[in-house]
Amino acid sequence: MAYDTVMTFEGRFKDHILPDRIHNLNVSFHVPAMRRNFGGCAGNIAYNLRLLEGSGLIMATVGHDFAPYAAWLAQHGLPATHLRTVADHFTAQAFITTDLDNNQITAFHPGAMNYSHLNRVSESAGIKVGIVAPDGRQGMIEHAQQFAQAGIPFIFDVGQAVPLFNGEELRSFIDRAAWAALNDYEASVVSERTGWSSEAMAAKLRALIVTRGAEGAWIFADGKRYEIPAAPISQASDPTGCGDAFRAGLLYGLENGLDWQTTGRIASLLGAIKIETHGPQQHQFTVDQFKDRFRTAFGRTL
8 A cells, every 4th residue: 555646747757767877877857747556466456456356355465554554445345344444654655757658757755665574465354355455564574474384376567666576585486376466577577587487487477468558468377368459548647656556457357257358358358447547546437337448458258
């Protein structure tokens, strides 16, 4: 759970970050537009699941400044039963600057997130599927172990936490997980550190999902590579939270026993809907509206 302070730079980073001066970087970006949003992987995923009338429990640690976010969760019917407050810390904070090409530079203060290991999977009863998404380093390690020990299948989503883990640790995550979801950059880093190709990783999992931005996604499963197209969008407004929306679609498909072609397209459409709106939890739709757009986007009925 995190507060996202999102700033828009009305230019392009590439015009200001010069390759031959990268060793002596000192740049300032004028950002006339700024918003503070409710974010964090757990909150974003649960919000998108709720829009699809799915269900998800948020397990995270938050700080003394969490009251506004707690009110937002209550307003949208998202349970806070598995949130733990760490009173002498701030809730995690991300400061994100986006340029005209939708490139992002992010500064992140983990705050209470560093204590995520205080939460335990065993404290939740009746869980059928889980996800280990970017969180405190020790929390991610322990929660993956706890899911595996409890026999609960989970998605491993290393995300922006990829710098925290070496090859041995990443191999351990993949060995324990049922599925892994990575973007194409993360997939290349994980492959380099583990020494496993995408196909080798997929062979150890029920499925490996690799998102590729506007080019859609690949799902390696059943000895095949499923090509998932990107859903059409009206306008790209803000990429923040698109990956979390996509992962909510994966969880929804797994929760409902859907095939990979359908699950991937649900995830793709959720990401497309999110990118059209500023903020990771500002988009809204009804299930009927989602079904209509799914039919228009992919020519098949959901």
